[in-house]
Amino acid sequence: MKLWQYILRRLILLVPVMLGITLITFSLAWFATGGHLENQYLTNIDKLSEERIQRIVDQYGFDEPWYVQYGSYLKNLLSGDWGYSTSVNRPVTDVLGDLFPASIELSVTAMIFSVIIGIPLGILSATHRDRPTDHITRFLALSGVSIPVFWLALLLQLYLSFYLGKQGFDFFPLLGRYDPLVAINHPSLTQGPTGFLLIDTLLAGDGIAFMDVVRHLILPAFTLAFSTLAIISRMMRASMLEVMGLDFIRTARAKGLDEKTVINKHARRNALIPTVTVIGLSFGGLINGVVLTETIFAWPGLGRWSTRAIAFLDVAAIMSFVVLTALIYVLANLIVDVLYAVLDPRVRLE
């Protein structure tokens, strides 16, 4: 099977999965509103007369049987009408568009952190097997999967931002995406064209604003990266050890290559392949982490919006968030599978 055929097939297979997900979000919204889906759009039910509510119900078909309503829900989703977020009083799609860049900037930075730290750690661990470096790395990896993300975020805030700041090292801010005082004189922070602040400030050539963004980004990105980093280094260690035991490594050593070349040119490249799949799988953990990290660091992204939506019982917002994250998650997995096939010619596409 050709690569494009494989991608097409996988995309088609996504359709029933996404249908299933929307069916779940629809029924959850149904439960959350007690079978009265109109409630998710009415912000002040007490002030509306019985008559007006009835008119709204009639107009938008909220008294139809559930399958008819599910059909119109699907139709609305596809046509870009994702409902109305009552917690911020705006259409969901508007909010998504506004908050998406903040979340993406945070997650991509976290992913880069976890790859550039995790992979060398895994290699180091494998090449120093059973020595102190290995033990420390393995312990880090284990704590990475055992640490509560929200607790790590709070610890970083408390110790690296607050206590270090008290000691005079005032580098890491406690919250937010940029310093509002800096933003007064640096419009690139608030009026940039892309919404990705790193890019916006660079485009404006504004060094001070850029540094401000970097300082705000480090702690949340590290929080988010930590568990992924742990999983990646663990996988890298395992696959490195496996590769190092293979014949071609022995051959490389036998022909007199120095250890550095053997590891960098022969072992690492092959060991990277299985690690790629883990990066894809850890994407789910990353999305979970975004919710907690953004909430604690007051990061103006989708995650914080979703937890606030919970407090306000903003059903349309929560269900849209589920649909969106599921879509991102399945697409990320698809991309990783394709990447895997491209990297490893032995993988046959089925």
Added chain:
Amino acid sequence: MTLATPITPTSTFYNKAIAPRLRMAKYAGHRLWQSKLAVIGLAIVLLYLAVAIFAPLIAPQPARQRDPYEMQLDFKARKIAPNAEHWFGTTDTGADIFYGVVWGARLSMIMGLSVTFVGALIGVFLGGLAGYFGGVIDEFVMRITDVFLAMPLLIISMAVAVADPFNIAVRPDPIWKLVNIGVALSIVWWPSYTRIVRGQVLALRENQYVEAARSVGAGSFRIIGRHILPNAISPVIVQATLDIGTVILVSAALSFIGFGPSGSGFAEWGNLVSRGQEFMLQAWWGVTIPGLAIMGFALGFNLLGDGLRDLLDPRMRT
């Protein structure tokens, strides 16, 4: 891990007098003992289990306190740093954090075990059906499984907890908020088990002993229950051990972001961390200590689970 002792006719494991399953169990115990990390994990798990069971002895419930989990507040003893009287310090409402951590261990143990048990039970049942019968049943079950696996765990359990399909969280007692979290997690926790068990059953059902059982007239459910599942169960045990820790991470997170019992002092770890956040900049212990309890719990089960995996599934050994 050091190499296992070879089985020789003189070693204790090659003792025909013991029943084979018991011999296997003794051998497994011996191997587990040889993995240092797994032993540490087991020790941590046993410690938490002991704390959970003996909570009333370790941190006796004050006489005036009505509910064991709704902590007594003492406004004369607010934000006290850890000392001889309050080992882990007190909160900004004067609740004793040591008391909260101890009773929280009981709640967490109940939460971890019951969610994992229900999830595994549903997963094993569905996976067994799908793997054994194949065909339409298999397709149907596995497509539903795919849908659930396509959603990040915290997100979907958040959505289920909001929907609260059984109207649990609206009940007055704050403990029902935790029950709601537990139910939401159980509803989303089965798919990984379904996958594992289905794969195992597909591999096992072609075995001769299954055919033998069928040829002497055993029914489908007897074959699944007596002959296939017992042989398919070890990866489930490994996954369940690892999951008990993960359940606590997710349930504490859900409690932290607002699904848990509200109020000024409830003996549940996520709630304690959330309370601690309120006065974090004045008192390091309020956040740090309950979080350590969560991490230790998850670490213990992760270490034990990793050890069990090495033991029960040699192919996965790294």
